[in-house]
Amino acid sequence: MIRRSAQSAAVILSAVTVMTSIGLTQPVFARKTVKPPEPEPAPIVRADDPGCKGCISEATSLFARGQADQAAKFLREWSPRCPNSARLHILFSTILLSSGATEEAERESGLASSLSPSLLAAHLQHALALTAMNRKIQAVKEYERCTEIDPTCYEAWLALASVYRQLHDDDKAKDAAGKAADLDPSSKAQKMGTLLNLKNTKRFAEARTEIKRLLAAENTSPEFAEDLARESLLVGGFDEAAKAASLAISAHPKSVAPLMTSAIAHYCQNNFPACIDDTTRLSELEPANLDVLALKASALVKANRMEEAENTLANTAADKNSTMYLLSKGSVDAARNQLQSAEEALTACLEYDQGNNALQGIPHALAHIALADVYKRQGKSALAAEQTQAIARDKRFTSSGSR
Numbered sequence: 001m002i003r004r005s006a007q008s009a010a011v012i013l014s015a016v017t018v019m020t021s022i023g024l025t026q027p028v029f030a031r032k033t034v035k036p037p038e039p040e041p042a043p044i045v046r047a048d049d050p051g052c053k054g055c056i057s058e059a060t061s062l063f064a065r066g067q068a069d070q071a072a073k074f075l076r077e078w079s080p081r082c083p084n085s086a087r088l089h090i091l092f093s094t095i096l097l098s099s100g101a102t103e104e105a106e107r108e109s110g111l112a113s114s115l116s117p118s119l120l121a122a123h124l125q126h127a128l129a130l131t132a133m134n135r136k137i138q139a140v141k142e143y144e145r146c147t148e149i150d151p152t153c154y155e156a157w158l159a160l161a162s163v164y165r166q167l168h169d170d171d172k173a174k175d176a177a178g179k180a181a182d183l184d185p186s187s188k189a190q191k192m193g194t195l196l197n198l199k200n201t202k203r204f205a206e207a208r209t210e211i212k213r214l215l216a217a218e219n220t221s222p223e224f225a226e227d228l229a230r231e232s233l234l235v236g237g238f239d240e241a242a243k244a245a246s247l248a249i250s251a252h253p254k255s256v257a258p259l260m261t262s263a264i265a266h267y268c269q270n271n272f273p274a275c276i277d278d279t280t281r282l283s284e285l286e287p288a289n290l291d292v293l294a295l296k297a298s299a300l301v302k303a304n305r306m307e308e309a310e311n312t313l314a315n316t317a318a319d320k321n322s323t324m325y326l327l328s329k330g331s332v333d334a335a336r337n338q339l340q341s342a343e344e345a346l347t348a349c350l351e352y353d354q355g356n357n358a359l360q361g362i363p364h365a366l367a368h369i370a371l372a373d374v375y376k377r378q379g380k381s382a383l384a385a386e387q388t389q390a391i392a393r394d395k396r397f398t399s400s401g402s403r
Contacts, residue, residue, distance in 0.1 A: 047084070048081070048082045048083065048084050048085055049078075049081040049082060051078075051081070052078065052081065052082040052085050052088060055074070055075070055078040055081075055082065055088065056085070056087055056088055056091060058074065059071045059074050059075050059078075059088075059091055059092075059095070060091060062074065063091075063094075063095050063098075068095050068098060068099050069099070071095050072092065072095050072096060072099065072101075075088060075091065075092040075095070076092070079092065084115060085115075086112040086113075086115040086116040086119055086122050087112075089108045089109065089111045089112035089115065089122075090108075090109065090112045090121055090122055090125050092105075092108045093105045093106075093108035093109035093112065093125050093126075093129060094125060096108060097125075097128065097129055097132060102129060102132045102133050103133070105129045105132070106126070106129040106130060106132075106133055109122065109125040109126035109128075109129045110126050110129075112125065112126070113125075113126045113142070117286075118149055118256050118285070118286045118289065119149075120146055120149045120150050120153060123142050123145045123146045123149065124142075124143075124146050124153070124155060124156060126142045127139050127142035127143045127145075127146065127156070127159065128159075130142060131159065131163070136163050136166060136167055137167075139159075139163055140160065140163050140164070140167070143156045143159050143160045143163065144156075144160065147160070147252075147255075148252065148254055148255055148256075149255065149256050149257065150226075150255065150256070150257040151222065151223045151226055151248060151251070151252045151255050151257065151258065152183055152223050152224075152226050152227050152257065153183075154180055154183040154184060154185065157176050157177075157179040157180040157183060157223075158176075158177075158180040160172070160173075160176040160180075161173050161174075161176040161177035161180055164176055179221065179223055182221050182223060182224055183223055183224070183227070188224070188227065191214070191224070192214070192227070192228075192231070194210050195207055195210045195211060195214065195231060196231075198210060198235075199231065199234060199235050202395055204235040204236050204237075204395050204396065207231075207235040207237070208232070208235055208236070208237040208240055211228055211231065211232050211235070211237055211240045211244070212240060214228055215228060215240065215243060215244055215247075220247070222247050222248045222250065222251035222252065223248065223251075225244045225245075225247035225248045226244065226245065226247075226248035226257060226258045226261065228240070228244040229241045229242075229244035229245040229248065229258065229261045229262075229265070230261055232244060232265070233261065233264060233265065233268075233362065233396075234396070235396060236395060236396030236397060238265045238266075238268040238269045239265075239269065241261060241262075241264070241265035242262055242265040242266055242269060242271075242274075244261075245258045245259075245261040245262035245265060246262065248261075249262060254285060256282065256285055256286060259278055259281055259282050259285070260278075260282060260291075260292070262274075262278045263275050263278035263279050263282065263292075263295055263299075264295070264362050266278060266299075267295065267298065267299055267302075267362075267366075268362065268366075268397075270302070272299045272300075272302045272303040273303065275295070275296075275299040276296060276299045276300060276303065279292050279293075279295050279296035279299065280296065283296065290322050290324070290325055291322055291324040291325075293312055293313070293315060294313065294322065294324040294325040294327070294328035294329075295324055295328070296312050297309045297310075297312040297313040297328040297331075297332065298324075298327060298328040298331050298366075300312060301328075301331045301332055301335050302331075306332075306335060306336070309328075309331075309332055309335075310332060313325075313328055313329065313332060322352075323349050323352050323363035323364060323367070324363050326345050326346070326348050326349035326352060326363075326367075327345075327346065327349045327363045327366055327367050327370070329345040330342045330343075330344075330345035330346035330349060330367065330370055330371070330374075331370055333345060334346075334370060334373070334374050334377075339374055339377055339378050342370075342374050343371065343374050343375075343378070346367045346370055346371040346374065347371070349363060349364065349367040350364055350367050350368070350371070365391070365394045365396065365397055368387045368390040368391045368394070369387075369391055369397070371387045372384050372387035372388050372391065375387060
């Protein structure tokens with residue numbers, strides 16, 4: 001509509017110019033006011049049916065039992081009722097691709113990646129579907145997007161090495177193959193064997209020493225450094241996590257994963273200005289990411305920037321079901337001395353499934369810390385003691401001394 005109005009205006013203007021240039025009087029239609037185009041109506045966003053989660057679970061079960069046709073039929077029926085579920089479309093694409101329905105699989109995975117632009121699984125599935133259709137150029141773009149989201153994605157680097165080779169881009173193929181080799185699970189397990197053993201036996205101080213040794217090695221790639229950063233979070237090595245994430249960010253400045261790792265590490269270091277900087281950069285890459293906005297709001301609370309924290313939290317999406325959001329809500333309420341509301345939010349945070357692996361279980365640990373303080377301020381000594389004991393059991397924080 002807008003384009004048609006613009007074209008009409010251009011035609012009228014051209015006619016007026018031509019007629020004036022040859023000495024004719026201005027025509028009547030040129031003096032008429034052109035009605036401006038009507039504004040486009042705001043899109044209506046429909047909520048997903050509450051049964052979508054169960055639908056995905058049932059379809060997954062059917063597919064696992066080898067009943068792909070039934071699973072696909074089930075998802076096709078439910079798809080209109082789950083318009084915002086990237087997970088449903090990823091699963092549907094996976095099932096379709098396994099059945100050879102490549103075109104429909106590509107459409108479903110493309111829809112998933114448009115619904116969740118920073119979801120690694122969506123872009124990886126879309127790339128696989130494009131590869132199956134032999135659309136190499138488009139597949140490369142999706143695999144590259146995967147490595148932008150998470151530079152440690154072994155599957156994407158391995159696929160890129162193959163597709164680059166087919167496109168006769170030998171330099172890029174060699175580089176991608178090198179990164180894939182560095183991130184190969186067997187190679188990674190060998191390099192990180194000692195670290196993983198120390199982590200699994202809860203010897204966190206020794207694990208942090210091993211991480212420092214690995215970071216100091218000359219052949220440590222930025223991609224391997226991001227893996228080390230995540231492992232550092234799991235053993236309370238927040239200084240090491242921040243340093244390792246910085247190495248990854250220097251090579252991949254627009255990558256979501258290392259920036260999120262850095263933000264979490266800085267928050268746990270009590271380096272709130274740095275966490276705010278990280279989450280601000282993340283917000284530019286992922287404007288609708290609830291966890292990013294909630295983490296930023298929590299850091300703003302700690303930095304005594306309450307108005308900014310409340311505004312940031314107010315800008316989050318309608319779905320408030322995330323541990324990071326509930327932690328942030330509890331932190332804001334506690335800072336405003338709204339202790340009952342803070343208690344409810346923090347308790348809900350501890351009851352809610354953590355879900356997002358990128359957060360490495362940090363929200364629950366921080367919720368115990370915040371809730372202990374709320375209970376103390378309410379005079380609930382026994383409950384405060386329970387939270388303190390829960391904090392003591394999380395050796396990441398007791399070994400690092402972070403609060």
